[in-house]
Amino acid sequence: MPKAATIQKTTASAGKVAKNGASKNGKALGTAAAPEFADVDDAIAEYNARRSAQLAAIKKSDKKLLREMLYQMVLGRRFEEKCAEVYRMGKIGGFCHLYIGQEAIGVGSMMMLEPTDMVITSYRDHVQAMIKGMSPESVMAELYGREGGCVKGKGGSMHMFSKDLEFYGGHGIVGGQIGVGTGMAYAAKYKNSGQVVLCFFGEAAVNQGIFHESLNMAQLWKLPIIYICENNQYGMGTSQKRAMSSRSIARKAEAFEMANEFVDGMDVMAVRGATRRAIERARKDGSPTLLEVRAYRYMGHSMSDPGNYRTRDEILKYQERDPIVLFKDSLKESKVLNDKDFEKIEQEANDAVDRAVKFSDESPYPSEAELLTDVLT
Amino acid sequence: MAVLTIRDALNEALREEIIRDENVFVMGEEVAEYDGAYKVTRGLWKEFGDKRVVDTPITELGFAAIGVGAAMAGLRPVIEFMTWNFSILAADQIINHAAKMLYMSGGQFKVPIVFRGPNGSAYQVSSQHSQALEALYANFPGLKVVMPSTPADAKGLLKSAIRDDNPVMFLEQERMYGIKGEVPEEDDFLIPLGVADVKREGKDCTIVARSMTVPMALQAAEQIQNEFDVSVEVIDPRTIKPLDVDAIVGSVKKTNRLVVVEESHAFASVGAEISHQIMENAFDYLDAPVKRISTAETPMPYAKNLEALALPSVEKIVAAVKDVCYL
Structure with a gap:
């Protein structure tokens, strides 16, 4: 995990973000560094407008770090594709929510953390668990429900945990982890530990009461937490516009006088920049931030999703802004990595996924004695 | 032996555990400046200040979640519900989160938390304020449920509950806070959970x-x-x-x-x-x-x-x- 101190400025608009507190121009504080875009065409225009700044940021960044970021994105993509494949073979049971299309969010934000910082997330947790440092083997074996899984086969797809790596789990109740993450930040402040919390949730969780209850207390008590709303635009089969009276999620933070930013979730460097600004605020005086990171969920909500609520054209249009393709283009144009490097990264990722599958195939089922352990301590 | 009310016996237990362990804090509605809706936390805020005795907004689900997350991250919260009737708003955090965390994390994340407050009927407070909820919470693996009936039990059991590494539902009774009884004066008076x-x-x-x-x-x-x-x-x-x-x-x-x-x-x-x-x-x-x-x-x-x-x-x-x- 990279040290925060090594992180470079990634977008030219960083200075625009107001410090916590009312802004001078009467607009709400912490306004978005990037303008909000309404649709994919807007997003393309907005991305093109700030691309030169992004390329400059890439040039200033550590090459090894950039390579690792791309590797984590590719690993996440290949891992989830393999999950879909083995799910169809019946090797994974239950629910299985894939992260494909959202890799830039996990990589861009989590790779800004110190190892001691805490992360909590929703049930779409496989890739984030790996970015925090869990092995593909332990995540895949958990999906298989095997002894070698990170929680010994007791949690499955939605419940990856690692206490050693400060990964506080994937959680299955929409929005529940927003409150728990706020409590983790409360503990960090109580202990004066210097830790920050990254708390991930989808846009549909924003309609739950716990979102509003948590943000109120986080701002009231100045808790060091970064709420990352991964707006993949669909809560199961219900699009945001059918479920939310307002378009902007970022600006909901203003009701709590909380700093906020709207972020292009297909641009890993933009996510990184916004996270860096949020972490600085959190470490400085414990101020929380809400980031609305707009992405697009390529796959169904889960593996059993028929997908009849959106068109193939819509999906294809968003896939033109694929986060891995965008990042590769920029790395290539900046002469940081070339096609040969990309091939090598693909190979490494495929090998890692193959090892995870082999490990999981060979890992035994949990012993029957495990049924009754870990209920109470 | 000292003669105490159940209210004061609970207060002593909280006070002693706050002093004993720096990770113990009390949180809830009106527990600090107001001295507690039923005065169980009387004097604690004055003695220990904002860090250890924390007033919350009226946001039961939210502050129950703060407790669960803080407990996962190493603290020992004592969360007061003004009455257990209001815990129903927080049931998702108690049942879906606190009760299941240890199991679904494969034994990695303990949740050492106490939820406490008055349970059952009071005097003519009608339907929404008179429910005895122990059977509800006792139904879920991963929770302990405690119900004291004397000042000595209240003190000894609450101290044990705070030291327990599991989520403990500690159900008091509003009509009983004034009941007096003898409480041993020994330094560390504990009653083990699970013993009739x-x-x-x-x-x-x-x-x-x-x-x-x-x-x-x-x-x-x-x-x-x-x-x-x-x-x-x-x-x-x-x-x-x-x-x-x-x-x-x-x-x-x-x-x-x-x-x-x-x-x-x-x-x-x-x-x-x-x-x-x-x-x-x-x-x-x-x-x-x-x-x-x-x-x-x-x-x-x-x-x-x-x-x-x-x-x-x-x-x-x-x-x-x-x-x-x-x-």
Whole structure:
């Protein structure tokens, strides 16, 4: 995990973000560094407008770090594709929510953390668990429900945990982890530990009461937490516009006088920049931030999703802004990595996924004695 | 021995544990500057300040979640619900999160938290403020449920609950905060969770009672003794989960008769569980069918006479004991 101190400025608009507190121009504080875009065409225009700044940021960044970021994105993509494949073979049971299309969010934000910082997330947790440092083997074996899984086969797809790596789990109740993450930040402040919390949730969780209850207390008590709303635009089969009276999620933070930013979730460097600004605020005086990171969920909500609520054209249009393709283009144009490097990264990722599958195939089922352990301590 | 009210015994327990462990803090609505809605936290904020005694907004789900997350990250929160009725707003955090965290993390994340506050009826506060919820929470693996009935039990059990590494639901009773009793003055007075207490020894009939129904059961036992020369044993499980089944079974094997008294509704209650345990473990020892006294199967009415009619009473207990003893 990279040290925060090594992180470079990634977008030219960083200075625009107001410090916590009312802004001078009467607009709400912490306004978005990037303008909000309404649709994919807007997003393309907005991305093109700030691309030169992004390329400059890439040039200033550590090459090894950039390579690792791309590797984590590719690993996440290949891992989830393999999950879909083995799910169809019946090797994974239950629910299985894939992260494909959202890799830039996990990589861009989590790779800004110190190892001691805490992360909590929703049930779409496989890739984030790996970015925090869990092995593909332990995540895949958990999906298989095997002894070698990170929680010994007791949690499955939605419940990856690692206490050693400060990964506080994937959680299955929409929005529940927003409150728990706020409590983790409360503990960090109580202990004066210097830790920050990254708390991930989808846009549909924003309609739950716990979102509003948590943000109120986080701002009231100045808790060091970064709420990352991964707006993949669909809560199961219900699009945001059918479920939310307002378009902007970022600006909901203003009701709590909380700093906020709207972020292009297909641009890993933009996510990184916004996270860096949020972490600085959190470490400085414990101020929380809400980031609305707009992405697009390529796959169904889960593996059993028929997908009849959106068109193939819509999906294809968003896939033109694929986060891995965008990042590769920029790395290539900046002469940081070339096609040969990309091939090598693909190979490494495929090998890692193959090892995870082999490990999981060979890992035994949990012993029957495990049924009754870990209920109470 | 000092003579304390249950309220002050709880206050002492909180105070001692706050002093003992820097990770213990008390959080809830009106617990700090207001001194507690029922004054259980009286004086603590003045003594320990904002960090250890924390007022919250009225946001039960939110502050229950703060407690769960803080406990996962190493603190020992004591979360007060002004009454357990309001815990229903926080049920997702208690049931879906606190209760399951250890299991679904494969034993990695403990949640050492106490949720506490008054449970059951008060005086004419009607339907939404008069519910006894122990059976609800006792139904979920991963939670402990505690219900003290004396000042000594209140203190010793709360201190143990705070030191326990599991989520503990600590259910007090609003009508009982003023009850006085002797509390040992030893430095570190603890009562282990999961151990029943014989509140009165007897040989002819067992009453299992908890919380508010313990004093009622003792009064009924006295009355039966005087009127009929029948000796009634009163067992207080004190901890509902884990339940000290052995103590109850042992008593019934001696007396051959059982009456269970509880403030909750009868259907799927703790009393139903106790009755089942007796059927399974002491069936051949029973000389009469088990009797239960519970609150009427209605929301709690406001009118004084109807409220009294709905709740368990000494008279109802006496009648039940007479039934099982064929008096």
